[in-house]
Structures are given as C-alpha cells and as structure tokens.
Amino acid sequence: MSVAGESSSTELAASAAEALDRLNEHTLKTVHWHFHDDTGCPFWLEKKAELNFDPLKDVKSFDDLKKFPNFEDEWLRGGPIRRWVPKGHAGKPVFVFETGGTTGVPKSRMVIEDHWKDYELFSDTLPDKYFPRGANWLMLGPSGPRRLRLAVEHLAQHRDGICFCIDLDPRWVVKLLKKGQMDQVEAYKKHCIDQAVTILTAGHDVKCMFATPKLLESLGEALDEKGTSLAEVGITGIFSGGTEFTPQWTRFCVEELLGGSPEESGVYMTPTYGNTLMGLACSKQITAADGYKISYYAPQPRAVTEVVTFEDYNQVVGYGETGRVKLYTLTDEFFVPGFMERDEGERERPFATYPWDGVSGVRPFHELASATTVGVY
Template identity: 75%
Template structure:
C-alpha cells in the first residue's frame, strides 16, 4: 500500500520480520537465475554476453542457481560500457523494441552508455509507490531541475510526473559544461551558468503552472531557495510540497540545513517534504529510510531489489561484504531483462546498514566519492 504520510513509514532502523527477509532473498535468487537464463540463452541473449560466455570458466546456464553464484563472474569492467556498437547490449529477445541509449560520466573521453527500453519507466513507477500522497499529490505538475541531454534522469522524472497524472517542466542543463568550467577555474562563468539554470526554474515556478512537486540536485535546490528568497518568495509560497533529490552531496548536514533554514522547518511546519534518493543509469533508484530530525537526518539507502542489488564490500576483497556499520566500496549488480551487470564497482563508498522493514535487505549510508578515487572526481552540479 502506498504510504499516505511520512509517519506511515516504519521508524528508521525498524528491522524486517524473518518472513520478509526470507521472501526477499527468494525473490532475489529467482531474479538472478531468470536474468542469467535470459541473457545467455541463444534465442533471447545479449550479444555481448553470448560472446563473453566463451571466456568464462563456467556455464552460466547450468551453474547459476542463486544470487551468490554470480560471484563466479569476473569483475565487471566499466570500459566495456565505453564505445560501440551499442547494439551488442540489446538482447535478442528485445531486438524489435524501440531502444534508448543513456550516457553516464564522459567528462573526459568516451562516455559510458547503456541501452534502455522500459527499465527507466519501471524503476520510477516503483519509486512512485513510495511517495507520500499528501506531499506528492496525484495530478500535480512537476519541475525537473537537473541534467538534460543524453541522461536518463530527464526522461525518468518526466515519466514519473506522467505516471502520477501530471505534466513535467524541464530546464536545460549540461553538467559536462559545468565540469569544464570548474576544471578551467572559470568560477565567474560557473556562477553565471548556475544563475541561468535557476532563472529557468524560477520562471516555471512563477508562471502559474500549478507545479507542486520537483526533482533537484542538492546544490541546485539550495541555489533555487536562495534565488527565490532574493525575489521575496520561497518554495512553499510557490506551491512546492514534495521534493525528491539525489547525489553524493546529500549529507545529513546539508539536509538539516536545507530543512531547517531553506524550507522553514520539517514537513509538518513548512509543508515541504523532501526524500533523498541514490541512483544512477545502471541501478535505477535506491530509496531512503525516513530522514527525520529525530534520527539526526541520517540517510540510509536501499536498492530496488530484486532488480538491482547494492553491496558494501571490502576495498581489497570485493567479493566480501563488510560487517554492519563498517566502511566499504559500493558494488552494484543489475538484474533485468534489458541489462545484466554483475558486480560493478561504483565510484562511491559508505557504511553497510542492516535490512529495514520496508526494504528487507542491506542498505548503505554515508554515501560519498570513493576515497581512493576522490582526488580525480569532479562533482560539479551534483
């Protein structure tokens, strides 16, 4: 059942029942087997994996019986996602479907890309079921304050708005240009470009379009609040009641500042409810446990199992998860008919968290750029 208010969620840290844990694990094992059968069968398989099959030391069709058997695959190399032909990723069983291509990264060199057909719609339709109705009312229009271009986020948020009966207003934002400005040290140009993006958003919010919900990255939400304040108004006065956001800069400290200073207080006081998410082109959206003043704005994410799995693994032994509360690298496995990615090591790290009542599988908190790579990471608008 869709939660109607934030209070309808179980309190943060509420453990699942043994039955919930067992059912979730059974669903994951079944999804892993079904996905591998699909991608490695000659009649439905993905050309990339059918070709890669000859290099494997085992037969995926006969030797994958559960999720843990995916450890038999070698570490997924992100270079496999750079360059073409992109059709090698389209499974034979879906070859007659219209195909999208979404890009991720690519601030230098050839960007990584993945094909998509309906995954982005499915991911965001499932996410829709987690949104509290009183803050994200059905039929409300949305503002998409984030990257445009060859990224899945714009189309995904637009689908979310349409799925909920609304219309999405999008701004034009090129994060690769932002990264170049930062690397060149052109901070005055960066400030003007950010102002250009915020001006687009303010125009939408003040044009009488009945926009009540929005997506925004942390930096852009903060800049939008300041821009509205300069104009003598606020998100609440413009009619915004529900915000979902995402990015590694979504920290407890920023959340506290945003809720208490920018919004004017928690939802029951300000009328503005914000939910953090952690997502990317490969995974979809990881939802968070409720983020409240009572739990010091701690943010714990849980992947959209069984379609995707997040594990917090040892920095050196990436087939081993770290103990609960310990720090490790984020490792992602994607398990859909459109895309199979076993064991992709993310550019993020965090702490492993125990299963939660609404999401009865492991979570991750404190998500931040992977420390051994962070020196080369430009966060930009995110």
C-alpha cells in the same frame, strides 16, 4: 515488551528470507535470459566463451554471481550499442543514455522500458499528501542524453502530471571547473536557476520537483531574493539526489531552506541514490531524532547493492562498517554482475519496508575522490 520485540524480529527475519528467495529466483531467471542463445544479447553470448564456468548450469543463486569477473567500466565506452540489446527484445524501440564522459568517450547504456519501470516503483514510495496526483513537476537537473530527464518526466506523467524541464549541460560546467573559471560556473548556474524561477512563477501549478542538492539550495536562495520561498510558490514535494547529500546538508535543507519538518513547513523532501545502471534507491525516512542519517535501499530484486571490503570485492563488510559500494543490475534489458561504484559508505541493516541490506554515508570512494570533479551535482 520483549515479546513484541521478539515478534518484530521474527517477522523481519521471515521477510528477509522471502526477499532472498525472490532475489535468488529472479537472478536465475535473469541469467538464463541473458545467456540463452534465443534471448541473450551479443555481448554476453560472446563473453560466455571466455568464462571458466557455464552461467546456464552453474548459477543457481544470487551468491553465484561472484563467479563472474567484475563488470568493467570500459565495456560501456563506445559501440556498437546494439551488442547490448537482448535478442528477446529485438524490434523494440531502444533508448541510449549516457553516464560519465566528462572526458573522453562517455559510457552508454541501452534501455527499452527500464527507466519507466524504475520510476513507477519509486512512485509507489511517494506520499500522495505531498506529491499529489495530477500535480505538475519541475525537473531541475541535467538534460541531454541522460536518463534522469526522461525518467522524471515519466514519473510526472505516471502520476497524471506534466513535467517542465530546464536546459542544463553538466559537461560544460565540468570544463569550466577544470579551467578554474568560477565566475562562468556561477553565471551558468544562475542561467539554470533563472529558468526554474520563471517556470515556478508562471502559474503552471507546479507542486513537485526533482533537484540536485546544489541547485535546490541555489533555487531557494533565488526565491528568497525575490521575497518568496519554495513553499510560497506552491512546492510541496521534492526528491533529490547526489553525493552531496550529507546529514549536515539535509539538516540545513529541512530546517533552514524548507522551514522545518513536513508537518511544520508543508514541504516533504526525500533523498535518493541512483544512476543509469541501477535505477533508484530509496531512502529510509530521515528524521531529526536520527541525526538526519540517510540510508539507501536498492530496488531489489531489479538491482542490489552491497558494501564490500576494500581488499576483497567479493567480501561484504559487517553492519556499520565501511566499504566500497558494489552494484548488481538484474533486469531482462540489462545484466551487470558486480560493478564497483565510485562511492563508499557504511552497511545498514534491513528493516520492515526494505528487508535487505542498505548503505548509508554515501560519498566518493577515497582512492578516487581527489580525481572526481563535482560540478552542478
């Protein structure tokens, strides 16, 4: 047994070393793209003059990104949006996606094809048994100027399906919550769920879906009131996301809402952690044996997450220890050398599928938690 264990450990170490080599190479390529006069974006070319180092000469590895100041929220609030478009992508159609902005000016991110690429990579992680190719999808989440709506639609199309979407404005929900109008919040949630139930019971052959935890729970309850269930209306694969994803909720979802493990219920649910800057981090498969623990792994080398100490955001915590989540985005469309997320969690070890660090127990950062309004998510 010890020989097998040592072999496995050696293989993982080799995979981790290869992943780090790829990350270092990708980092170098990304930095050169964004800071070269011919390909870079106006924002970073202008910012280069303020730095006390030369990104083109002094960044030789991923670790060298710590030379940059942390990426500031406010840089994304307001325009012009074209200051973020790299010269190397001039002339291509540009999307703009918003994030945050429940009060004041929302943060905006320009995108060309990143949302397609991120979800194509995510598609490769979905088991065809539960997310069958050619099946149609339901998008039960925020609409409007948000990346998620178009990204899930592309995911469905990439898997040869058609995506049905609902109308949902989370900003309206946040306004109602701040006014304490809980009856109106419930009425709006019912409005969203009614749309979903109509789609699922209209014979559209929808087998796969995205939903936030709260909406998934409400949908299950609404179907139950009609004497049916997610499995009975044909759903076999669900991916979900949001800070409300806890082991306790996951246990409830699998055991009560879905009727047991995928082998028992025929319904597979996978948690995800993502945002407009990062893309989508996949979860290590959740099991009852592991206490429904949820561990997320970023899509390296396009994005990286670290769990850093609360005192020093350039210092990674030990495995199993708690810290704040720090994000790096490294694509040829967008460069973020260290963004402090509004989340905290525990640092997780690499494993065979994702031979780099992960994060578990994701929850609102304790210093900001009281100021964070959690609405439909």
